[in-house]
Amino acid sequence: MLVELPLHLRRALETQRDGISDAELARATRALSDRYRAGATDADPLLQSQADIAAYAAYRVPATYAATFAALSALREVRPDWQPRSLLDLGAGLGSGMWAASTLWPGIERMVALDAEPRMIAAGRALCTTTTHPALHSASWRQSDLVQAELNGSFDLSLLAYVLGEIEPESIGQLIERVWTATTDALVVIEPGTPDGFRRVERLRDQVIALGGFELAPCPHDPPGRVPDHDWTHFSVRLPRSRTHRLAKDAELNYEDEKFSYVVLARAPLERTYSRVVRHPQVRKGHIYLQLCTKTGAQTVVVSKREGARYSRARKVAWGDIFEWDDPPE
Numbered sequence: 145m146l147v148e149l150p151l152h153l154r155r156a157l158e159t160q161r162d163g164i165s166d167a168e169l170a171r172a173t174r175a176l177s178d179r180y181r182a183g184a185t186d187a188d189p190l191l192q193s194q195a196d197i198a199a200y201a202a203y204r205v206p207a208t209y210a211a212t213f214a215a216l217s218a219l220r221e222v223r224p225d226w227q228p229r230s231l232l233d234l235g236a237g238l239g240s241g242m243w244a245a246s247t248l249w250p251g252i253e254r255m256v257a258l259d260a261e262p263r264m265i266a267a268g269r270a271l272c273t274t275t276t277h278p279a280l281h282s283a284s285w286r287q288s289d290l291v292q293a294e295l296n297g298s299f300d301l302s303l304l305a306y307v308l309g310e311i312e313p314e315s316i317g318q319l320i321e322r323v324w325t326a327t328t329d330a331l332v333v334i335e336p337g338t339p340d341g342f343r344r345v346e347r348l349r350d351q352v353i354a355l356g357g358f359e360l361a362p363c364p365h366d367p368p369g370r371v372p373d374h375d376w377t378h379f380s381v382r383l384p385r386s387r388t389h390r391l392a393k394d395a396e397l398n399y400e401d402e403k404f405s406y407v408v409l410a411r412a413p414l415e416r417t418y419s420r421v422v423r424h425p426q427v428r429k430g431h432i433y434l435q436l437c438t439k440t441g442a443q444t445v446v447v448s449k450r451e452g453a454r455y456s457r458a459r460k461v462a463w464g465d466i467f468e469w470d471d472p473p474e
């Protein structure tokens with residue numbers, strides 16, 4: 145899947161680097177990425193200047209937007225008639241999740257963004273003033289520490305994108321309880337596609353299922369499937385790199401692949417189950433090997449050319465797609 149930033153957001157993000165030289169942007173990107181890896185502290189906070197915001201806008205927003213768009217698309221795919229009216233974006237950053245949601249569901253009427261970092265809020269709010277989408281334009285941005293925040297109100301859709309990894313593990317359980325209470329329908333969680341990111345998603349999923357929720361994607365089986373300790377379910381989304389993006393990362397390729405793990409949970413189960421491709425399909429002579437998560441757990445299935453229509457479908461699927469394989473062969 146290739147996901148591009150909407151033109152409007154791309155242009156608005158470019159304004160974040162007004163007055164910041166190429167060299168300063170590249171330096172800020174390196175420093176920011178080092179702080180991410182080391183873990184920010186009160187003495188060495190993540191964002192320390194306007195150049196840091198510009199670096200985040202250039203080097204992370206295209207990727208977090210793409211991964212969030214892909215995860216929200218999975219929800220829209222399995223519930224095509226659903227239209228959320230309200231969205232709560234927790235740890236909203238510059239608001240990439242809200243932009244993605246407004247692209248997929250233009251009918252969203254109310255958006256609330258929570259973040260602890262005042263600079264992110266100021267920049268995210270400024271980006272929102274550049275759009276004519278009514279809910280995005282009038283989104284409510286609130287400075288709030290998720291670990292303590294009271295989550296007032298109720299929301300059709302709640303989003304935690306790339307934020308759990310920044311929260312003390314011992315605080316996540318009670319945060320999820322509060323988020324789930326504030327969610328009237330669906331909760332979408334996205335983390336980096338690393339073993340740690342996946343395990344955070346998996347723990348959260350188990351907690352929400354214990355609270356009465358259901359997994360809609362990526363793998364809607366009941367009880368939830370177990371992934372062996374040495375493995376982790378993750379997906380990949382491709383995004384183009386703008387000149388500023390390449391500059392910020394000191395990179396030459398004009399695209400990158402963002403790996404992410406995600407889960408879509410809801411208060412009601414889907415009426416159907418399906419299988420999803422969880423690795424790149426392996427195409428061999430006359431056969432395609434698909435690694436699937438199915439309603440009975442992880443399985444590798446081999447689709448032979450002799451299977452006609454099923455083989456044609458298998459040729460078209462990609463890592464991350466739904467593949468209905470346990471229906472009768474055509």
Ligand SMILES: C[S@@+](CC[C@H](N)C(=O)[O-])C[C@H]1O[C@@H](n2cnc3c(N)ncnc32)[C@H](O)[C@@H]1O
Nearest residue numbers: 208235236237240259260261289290305306310
């Ligand atoms: C990696 S950014 C992700 C931003 C956005 N969700 C995205 O996908 O681009 C994490 C965000 O979570 C915020 N954050 C981290 N810990 C937080 C906390 N305890 N309370 C509120 N926000 C927090 C940070 O300020 C930052 O904006």
